[in-house]
Amino acid sequence: MRFERKLLPAVRAMGLGLLLLIPAGGLAMDVDDAPAAVVIDFLQNLYEPVHFDHTMHLDMATCSHCHHHTIGTGPANPLCARCHAGAGEGDIVACSDCHDAQPFTVENLKKTAEPKLFHIDKPGLMAAFHINCRGCHEEAGGPTGCQDCHKMTEAGEKRFNTGKYAPSGYKAVPKHHDAEKKHE
Amino acid sequence: MNTQLSRRSFIRGGLAGTVAAAVLKDKKASAAHNFEGYPDAMGVVVDLTRCVGCRSCEAACNKEQRLPEPAEPFDDFSVFDYMEHGQKRRTDEAHYTVVNRYDVPAIDHPLFRKIQCFHCNEPTCLTSCFVNAYTKTPEGAVIYNPKVCVGCRTCLVACPFYIPTFKYSSAFSPRVMKCIFCYDTRLKKGKPPACVEACPQEALTFGKRTDMLRVARQRIRETPGKYIDHIYGEHEAGGTSWMYLSPVPFGEVGLDTDLPNEPILNYVKGFLSFVPVVLTLWPALFAGFHLLATRKNRVEQSHNDANREG
Numbered sequence: 001m002r003f004e005r006k007l008l009p010a011v012r013a014m015g016l017g018l019l020l021l022i023p024a025g026g027l028a029m030d031v032d033d034a035p036a037a038v039v040i041d042f043l044q045n046l047y048e049p050v051h052f053d054h055t056m057h058l059d060m061a062t063c064s065h066c067h068h069h070t071i072g073t074g075p076a077n078p079l080c081a082r083c084h085a086g087a088g089e090g091d092i093v094a095c096s097d098c099h100d101a102q103p104f105t106v107e108n109l110k111k112t113a114e115p116k117l118f119h120i121d122k123p124g125l126m127a128a129f130h131i132n133c134r135g136c137h138e139e140a141g142g143p144t145g146c147q148d149c150h151k152m153t154e155a156g157e158k159r160f161n162t163g164k165y166a167p168s169g170y171k172a173v174p175k176h177h178d179a180e181k182k183h184e
Numbered sequence: 185m186n187t188q189l190s191r192r193s194f195i196r197g198g199l200a201g202t203v204a205a206a207v208l209k210d211k212k213a214s215a216a217h218n219f220e221g222y223p224d225a226m227g228v229v230v231d232l233t234r235c236v237g238c239r240s241c242e243a244a245c246n247k248e249q250r251l252p253e254p255a256e257p258f259d260d261f262s263v264f265d266y267m268e269h270g271q272k273r274r275t276d277e278a279h280y281t282v283v284n285r286y287d288v289p290a291i292d293h294p295l296f297r298k299i300q301c302f303h304c305n306e307p308t309c310l311t312s313c314f315v316n317a318y319t320k321t322p323e324g325a326v327i328y329n330p331k332v333c334v335g336c337r338t339c340l341v342a343c344p345f346y347i348p349t350f351k352y353s354s355a356f357s358p359r360v361m362k363c364i365f366c367y368d369t370r371l372k373k374g375k376p377p378a379c380v381e382a383c384p385q386e387a388l389t390f391g392k393r394t395d396m397l398r399v400a401r402q403r404i405r406e407t408p409g410k411y412i413d414h415i416y417g418e419h420e421a422g423g424t425s426w427m428y429l430s431p432v433p434f435g436e437v438g439l440d441t442d443l444p445n446e447p448i449l450n451y452v453k454g455f456l457s458f459v460p461v462v463l464t465l466w467p468a469l470f471a472g473f474h475l476l477a478t479r480k481n482r483v484e485q486s487h488n489d490a491n492r493e494g
Contacts, residue, residue, distance in 0.1 A: 130385045134385070
């Protein structure tokens with residue numbers, strides 16, 4: 001299955017969650033084929049969509065840092081290289097094609113219980129983003145605070161009892177996000 | 185003569201009863217000893233290398249379990265500095281789970297550790313409860329029935345992880361408050377608990393406990409040096425449904441490393457099984473011994489009295 005760039009809005013409309021669709025221009029996967037920006041909106045209940053600047057990130061990481069072994073450039077992680085060293089360009093390279101938005105459904109748990117399967121520990125979509133993006137951001141000094149990438153929606157404020165849903169009598173203290181400071 | 189015979193047979197019966205009860209009890213006890221948890225029980229691996237202390241799990245738990253409004257928003261991270269009686273935050277009637285921060289000298293960033301009910305394979309809260317308010321379900325959850333609870337709070341003392349808490353705030357419907365693995369609303373429908381679903385880093389991984397052990401072992405094996413080579417909860421307190429992976433010794437992130445590898449129950453099982461026997465049969469037994477031992481005196485006394493009169 002290959003998507004042309006012009007199909008991107010349609011994909012969004014279909015509610016597929018979106019996810020780093022890189023259209024293939026001919027046989028070789030090329031940087032020029034990459035979408036300029038991607039909207040990551042599957043968490044949009046609690047948070048606003050993330051507007052991911054794909055072009056900007058091309059200068060900061062190699063393709064395989066995020067796309068592992070699916071785009072024919074060879075995996076960056078030596079763990080993956082044990083099996084996927086010679087892997088060619090895959091048919092689909094979107095994150096959501098491998099990483100499930102709902103990793104712990106009964107069906108998915110049945111799949112990962114398969115005794116011969118190596119990938120029994122594949123992160124779900126949300127975790128794939130956070131582990132990969134946030135891990136790199138910590139090392140490279142990118143933003144790591146929750147709302148640096150996605151602002152909270154009203155539903156999010158309700159969930160977290162914050163903003164206009166802050167507990168009555170609560171006096172806000174100056175924020176210092178320990179999670180943000182993890183690598184300072 | 186008649187009364188003496190019946191007393192003797194009473195004692196004999198008592199002795200036989202004691203022995204029989206002890207033997208039967210021991211049989212039951214040894215059967216319980218071999219219980220290694222329900223085969224299809226679900227479990228969670230908490231990976232401390234992944235947790236970033238965002239408190240999303242706390243917020244999700246609060247809404248899912250309809251717990252009271254917190255004192256501070258769930259995106260207020262000053263709670264990590266909170267100390268009471270020299271202790272970091274603990275679970276209480278408004279928080280089935282809490283995240284705490286641990287500044288470990290060996291690594292250059294703080295670690296965060298969520299805590300909640302461990303859902304033991306052989307829960308001590310359950311065995312300590314004399315009205316059976318607790319149930320370990322085949323799905324792995326340790327759930328609680330407030331309708332039969334008499335509020336004795338033995339479970340609070342019995343829990344090796346100090347998890348169950350009491351709703352002191354309610355004078356008319358006090359009850360024990362603890363994490364129930366989202367049993368009613370999620371687990372029994374095959375869904376992960378709310379905290380797991382909310383975790384952005386998948387620091388909480390959900391699946392069958394046996395599969396979670398495979399996942400945890402794989403992480404330790406495939407990334408040497410990242411983890412302490414131990415899965416906390418695999419054996420602790422007889423095995424728990426919630427298990428932990430850590431990059432530092434577990435004592436440094438506030439987990440009790442002195443817990444035995446067998447259920448706490450095993451330490452008191454022999455004693456507890458003997459309590460009913462002791463309470464019912466020993467009084468009769470020793471009263472019998474006393475009567476036997478003093479019979480000679482009484483017979484002599486009556487002989488002497490008879491002689492004197494004669």
